[in-house]
Amino acid sequence: MTTSHEVKISILMDNRAGPGYRSEHGFAVWIEADKQKVLFDTGSSDALAENAARMGINLQSANQLVLSHGHYDHTGSVEQRLHQNPHMQVLMHPKAIEQRYSIHPGQAVKDVSMPLAARTALLAHPSSQRTTTEEPHQLWYWLGSSGAIPRTNPLEDTGGPFFMDTEGRVPDLIEDDLALWIKTPSGLVILTGCCHAGLINTVEQIKRVTGETSIYAIIGGLHLKNAQDDRIQATLNALKQWDPAYLIPCHCTGDRVMDELQQELGFCVKQGYAGMQLKINQQISTLN
């Protein structure tokens, strides 16, 4: 069954912003359909609250928060959101709260974990309102999560020098990375956070979980900025095979890859930005 209702998707925070909107290295999306209001990620600061207000979105009306993974740029305002909205349900992978680092050679070790205040707020949130699972999870008949995504494609990696320790000995596979799916009459809409699991792995997992094969739109960060040519080519080939009507890369996709996607796939590719709103009914249309 697919949602018979209109689905509205609003990009609340992104590395790019429309006129009058704030940007940051972060990502957050608002999904609204069938009287449900879902916040997918929370940016790296509270700046998304300003963008939401500008779009006429009341963050306090959210009944569900989903965290794509535990990096700081997706969990930055978790504390504020839970404080504002103590009745909200939360869905996340158990490893989202783990301490983790990014270590670029010759640069200082960077803590990329969820902020401590966010972790504390999540752990203090009533357990009856928290779903912490590695498994795929269906929220409503029209929306659910991929669960942990099997890493079967040999070309896809997490996209960066991510480690569990400050010495760089234990790689962080970012097992907590998950994506959302929305069933629409036109096919699946897939929402990714950073897509550390890889786009091919993510889409294949969502096809398995939902039993659907038609991909209508892919929206979110694709984290291909450090990808080798063979991986980019494999991703392009897969996209051509899935043939989505819309691909809306955001956040950490990478400028070079963005150009390649536009050249290879043409008009279906639209760059995402904070302030972008999409309405999905029988067709998808951008509202601005």
Ligand SMILES: [Zn+2]
């Ligand atoms: Zn990330």
Ligand SMILES: [Zn+2]
């Ligand atoms: Zn990110």
